Amino acid sequence: MNLATPSLSDPEFHLFRDLLQRQTGIALSDSKRTLLVSRLQKRLRQLGLRSFSHYYKLVAADQSGEELRRMVNSLTTNKTSFFREPHHFEFLERWLRGRSAQGGRRRLRIWSAACATGEEAYSIAMTVWQALGDLSAWDIRILATDIDTDVIEKAQTGRFRGETAADISRENVQKFFLRGRGKWSGYLEARPELSAMIRFRRLNLIDESWPMQHPFDAIFCRNVIIYFEHKTRLQVVSHLAAHLGEGGHLFLGHSETTAWSRDLLEPAGHTIYRKRVRQ
Amino acid sequence: MKLGTKLTGGFLTVALTGAAAGYLGIAAINAGLDRLSALTIQTVVPLDQLKKIADMYAVNIVDASHKTRNRNFTWEKGLASVREAKDVIGREYKAFLLTKRKPEEERLLDELKPLLAKADTSIEKLLHILTQRDDHQLTNYAIEELYSVIDPVSEKVSEMISLKLKLAREENHAAEEASGSDRKLLWIVVLLSATGAFGLGLWLTRSITRPIHQTMDVLAAVAQADFSRRIAVDREDELGQMAASLNQAAEAIGRSLGSAVVVLEAVSAGDFTKRLDSELKGELARMAVALNHAVHQVGNALTEVRENTEQVTLAAQQLAAASDDLAQGAQEQASSLEETSATLEQMSSTVKQNADNARNATKFAEGSRDNAERGRKVVASAIAAMAEINASSKKIVEIITAIDEIAFQTNLLALNAAVEAARAGEQGRGFAVVAAEVRNLAQRSAMAAKEIKTLIQDSVRKVENGTELVDRSGQTLQEIMNSVQRVSAIIGEIAAASQEQATGIDQVNKAVLQMDHVTQANSAQTEELSSTAQSLSDSAEQFQKLVAQFQLNEPRGGTRTEPPKHQPRKAETRVKTRIPRSESGIVSLARRTARSGAGSMDGFEEF
Numbered sequence A: 001m002n003l004a005t006p007s008l009s010d011p012e013f014h015l016f017r018d019l020l021q022r023q024t025g026i027a028l029s030d031s032k033r034t035l036l037v038s039r040l041q042k043r044l045r046q047l048g049l050r051s052f053s054h055y056y057k058l059v060a061a062d063q064s065g066e067e068l069r070r071m072v073n074s075l076t077t078n079k080t081s082f083f084r085e086p087h088h089f090e091f092l093e094r095w096l097r098g099r100s101a102q103g104g105r106r107r108l109r110i111w112s113a114a115c116a117t118g119e120e121a122y123s124i125a126m127t128v129w130q131a132l133g134d135l136s137a138w139d140i141r142i143l144a145t146d147i148d149t150d151v152i153e154k155a156q157t158g159r160f161r162g163e164t165a166a167d168i169s170r171e172n173v174q175k176f177f178l179r180g181r182g183k184w185s186g187y188l189e190a191r192p193e194l195s196a197m198i199r200f201r202r203l204n205l206i207d208e209s210w211p212m213q214h215p216f217d218a219i220f221c222r223n224v225i226i227y228f229e230h231k232t233r234l235q236v237v238s239h240l241a242a243h244l245g246e247g248g249h250l251f252l253g254h255s256e257t258t259a260w261s262r263d264l265l266e267p268a269g270h271t272i273y274r275k276r277v278r279q
Numbered sequence B: 001m002k003l004g005t006k007l008t009g010g011f012l013t014v015a016l017t018g019a020a021a022g023y024l025g026i027a028a029i030n031a032g033l034d035r036l037s038a039l040t041i042q043t044v045v046p047l048d049q050l051k052k053i054a055d056m057y058a059v060n061i062v063d064a065s066h067k068t069r070n071r072n073f074t075w076e077k078g079l080a081s082v083r084e085a086k087d088v089i090g091r092e093y094k095a096f097l098l099t100k101r102k103p104e105e106e107r108l109l110d111e112l113k114p115l116l117a118k119a120d121t122s123i124e125k126l127l128h129i130l131t132q133r134d135d136h137q138l139t140n141y142a143i144e145e146l147y148s149v150i151d152p153v154s155e156k157v158s159e160m161i162s163l164k165l166k167l168a169r170e171e172n173h174a175a176e177e178a179s180g181s182d183r184k185l186l187w188i189v190v191l192l193s194a195t196g197a198f199g200l201g202l203w204l205t206r207s208i209t210r211p212i213h214q215t216m217d218v219l220a221a222v223a224q225a226d227f228s229r230r231i232a233v234d235r236e237d238e239l240g241q242m243a244a245s246l247n248q249a250a251e252a253i254g255r256s257l258g259s260a261v262v263v264l265e266a267v268s269a270g271d272f273t274k275r276l277d278s279e280l281k282g283e284l285a286r287m288a289v290a291l292n293h294a295v296h297q298v299g300n301a302l303t304e305v306r307e308n309t310e311q312v313t314l315a316a317q318q319l320a321a322a323s324d325d326l327a328q329g330a331q332e333q334a335s336s337l338e339e340t341s342a343t344l345e346q347m348s349s350t351v352k353q354n355a356d357n358a359r360n361a362t363k364f365a366e367g368s369r370d371n372a373e374r375g376r377k378v379v380a381s382a383i384a385a386m387a388e389i390n391a392s393s394k395k396i397v398e399i400i401t402a403i404d405e406i407a408f409q410t411n412l413l414a415l416n417a418a419v420e421a422a423r424a425g426e427q428g429r430g431f432a433v434v435a436a437e438v439r440n441l442a443q444r445s446a447m448a449a450k451e452i453k454t455l456i457q458d459s460v461r462k463v464e465n466g467t468e469l470v471d472r473s474g475q476t477l478q479e480i481m482n483s484v485q486r487v488s489a490i491i492g493e494i495a496a497a498s499q500e501q502a503t504g505i506d507q508v509n510k511a512v513l514q515m516d517h518v519t520q521a522n523s524a525q526t527e528e529l530s531s532t533a534q535s536l537s538d539s540a541e542q543f544q545k546l547v548a549q550f551q552l553n554e555p556r557g558g559t560r561t562e563p564p565k566h567q568p569r570k571a572e573t574r575v576k577t578r579i580p581r582s583e584s585g586i587v588s589l590a591r592r593t594a595r596s597g598a599g600s601m602d603g604f605e606e607f
Helices: A010-024 A030-047 A052-061 A066-075 A086-102 A119-132 A149-157 A170-176 A192-197 A230-242 B003-069 B075-098 B103-132 B135-223 B238-268 B282-424 B427-548
Strands: A107-113 A139-146 A159-161 A177-181 A187-190 A198-202 A216-221 A244-252 A265-269 A272-275 B603-605
Touching: A010 A030, A010 A052, A010 A066, A030 A052, A030 A066, A052 A066, A066 A149, A086 A119, A086 A216, A086 A244, A086 A265, A107 A119, A119 A139, A119 A170, A119 A192, A119 A198, A139 A149, A139 A192, A149 A198, A170 A177, A187 A192, A187 B603, A192 A198, A216 A230, A230 A244, B003 B075, B003 B103, B003 B135, B003 B238, B075 B103, B103 B135, B135 B238, B238 B282, B282 B427
Parallel strands: A107 A139, A107 A216, A139 A198, A216 A244
Antiparallel strands: A159 A187, A177 A187, A177 B603, A244 A272, A265 A272
16 A cells, blocks of 8 residues: 655646635635645545546536535634633623623624534523523524534534533533433533524635524634735725624634724724624 | 215315305404404493593592591502502503504594593592591592592593594494495305205215115015116216115025025925025125035935835835735635644544444454454364264274275175176066175165265365365464454554544643634734734825925935835745544444433423
C-alpha cells in the first residue's frame, strides 16, 4: 500500500481555492496549501484517487452536490467550545436581565451564525435560561446555522463529550445537562428546555439573501469572517447588520474589527457592536 | 519769497511803523515832557518856591512867633524856626530869581522886591527880639508888625502865584493845542500803522496759518493714520517746502505703510510670499527689514510645519497601514490558531488511537508470537510426522516394489501357465482362464503397484516438498517470531513516542491557548492603535488643511517625496506541516471500559 501523499500543483491549488471562495467565501492564502492537502488527502485515499485533479473533476462532475458538500465540510475549520470568549455571554446576560426588568415585549430572537458543533448555541441558550429564569413566559427562538452539514448533524443531537464541558461549573453542568450511561457514558446531553429553544439549519453566509424574515435581538458571528477576504467581510457584516433589529447587538470574534462599518454599528464593548438607531 | 523774509519784512515794516509812531510819540512825549518840564520848571518849581516863601512867612514865622509867645515853643525853638524859615526864604527866593519869568511876572516881582526887603528887615527885628527873649516886644511885634509886614508879601506872592497859574494855564493850553495836533498826527500814524500792521499781520498770518491749517489737517489725518491727504503746494518758501516735505513724508509713510498693510493683509490671508521693498529710510527701513524678516521667519516656520505635517501625515498613514496590516495579521493569526487548534484536537485523538492501536498491536503481536511458537511446535511435529511418513513411504515403496516384483513374477508365471494351459489343450482351458485372470490380477496388481508407487513417489516428493516447505515454514515462523519481537519492540517505542507526542501536543495546546490570549490582547491593542492612527491621521489632515491655507515659498533644496501608496499586505508563505485531520465521526474512539455493566441502559439520565 503506497502511503505517499499526492502532490498539489499550483494550478490544482488555484482550482480548489477559487471553488471554495465561490462556494463559501473562505479565502485561502498561499500559506494554506498544506492545509488543503492535509484536509483533502484522506478523502482522496478513501476514494483511491492519486491526484487532486481527479478529485476536482469528481467534485465538479457530481450533480447531486454531495461530493462538493463533503469537500466543503472537510475544508471548514470548526473550532468551538462552551462559553468561548466569556465576556460576550456576561454582556448578554446583563442585557437580558435589564430587558427582563424593563418589561415590554417578551420576545427574543438570537442567531448563532457558524455554530459548528453547537456549543455556542447551547451557551447562548444557557445564558438565556440563567438570565430570564421562567422560560415559559417568553417567546424565545435561537437559530443556529453553519455551512458544514456534518457538524450541524452532531449539534442537533445535543450530545457532547464530557471533556468539552470542562469550563462549565459543576453546578451549571448539573443544571443544564443530563449525564450519559451505558454506551453514552462520558457524554453529556443538553436538557430539553435548552434544545427546545434552538433550531439548527444549514446556511451559507455568502448567499445573497438569507431566508430569515424577522430581525434579531442578537447575532453571534464569531471567528468566521477571519477566513474571508476584506470585501467579503464588509459584505457579510453589512448583511448581518441588516438582519439586526434597532439597538440589536452583533458579537464578533476577538480579532475581528468593524472599523469600516462605524456608520452602521457603534461599539458597545469588546468586539460587541450595537446597531445604530436611525436618526 | 522766503517766509523768513516775509516775516522779517512784515515785522520790519511793523517795527518801522511802530518805530515811526513811537518816534512821533516819543517826539510828542518829548515835546510834551519839554513842555511839562518847562511847566514844572517854569511853573511848578517857582510856584513851590513862592508857596514855600509865602508859607515861611505866613505860617512858619507867624506860627513860630505865636507859639513862642504862647510858650508852645521855647525861645530857642522859636528862634531856630524863624532862622530856618529865613534860610528857606532866602534859598527859595534865590532859586526863584533863577527861574524864567514872563514880563508880567517881572513886573510883579519888581513890586515884591521892596516888600520882601521890608519883610526881611522886620524878620531881622523878630530875630533880635527872639534872641533877646523879649516877651513884650514879641507880643508887640506879633500884634503890630508881623502881619503888616507879612500880609503884603503874602498877597503879592499870591498874586504872583495866580499870575503864574494863569500863565501856566495859558502855557498848558498852548501845549495842549500843540500836543493835540501832535496827538492827532500820532493818532493818524498809529492808526495807519496799526491798520497797516494789522493788515500785514493778517496777511502774513493768513499766508502762514492757511498752509499751517492745511498742514494740520493733513497731520490730523496722519494722526488718524490717513496718509492720502496732500497739501497743495503753491509757494516755494519754507512753508511750501514744509508742505512739500510733509507731502513727501506722507507719501513715503503712506506708501510704506500701504506696502506693509499689503504684506500683512497677505499674511492674514495666509500668503507669506510677499515682502516690503526696502528702499525706505530710517525707521521705515527698520520696519521693512523687521517685517520682512518676521514674515520670512514665520513663512519658514510654516513651511517647516507643512513639511513636518506632511511627514506626520505620511507617518500616520503608515501607522494606519501598519495597524491595518496588524489587524489583518491578527485575523490571519486567529484563523491559523483555530486551524491549529482543530488540528491539535485531531492529533490528540490520533495519538490516543495510536496508543490504543499500539496496545492492541502489542497484544496481537504477543498473540502472534504464541501462535508462532505453537506453529513452530506444530511444524516440528509436522516435520517429525513427515519424517515418519517418509519412513513409512519408503517402507511402502519397498513393499510395493516387492508387490510389483511379485506381480511381475506372477505375470510371468501366469504367462507360463497360459502357455502351459494352451499346451494342455482342453484340460488346460480352465487353467488358461485362471491363468488369464491371474495375469489380469497380476497386471492389475502391477498397475496398482505402479500407481501406488507413483502415488508414493508423488507423496514422497510431496513430503519432501512438504518437508522443505515445513522447513521453510519453520524458518519463516522463526522469522515471524523474530519479526514479532522486533515489531513488539517497535510498538513499544511507538507507545512511548505516542506518550511523548501526547505530552508534546499538550504543550503545544497550552502554547496555542496562550497565543490565542496574546492574539486577543493584540487585537484589542491593534484596534486601539487603529483608532489612534485614525485620530492622528485626522489631526494631521486638519493640520494640513490649516497649513494648506497658507501660500509659502517652496522649500529651498530637496525634492518633495511622494507619499508611498499603501501596499496591500502580501501573504507570507509559511510552511506548516500538518497532520491529516481525521474525518469527524468516522473514527471510533476507544471507549473507556464500561462501568458495572449488567443490565445498564444506553441513554441519558439526571445527575
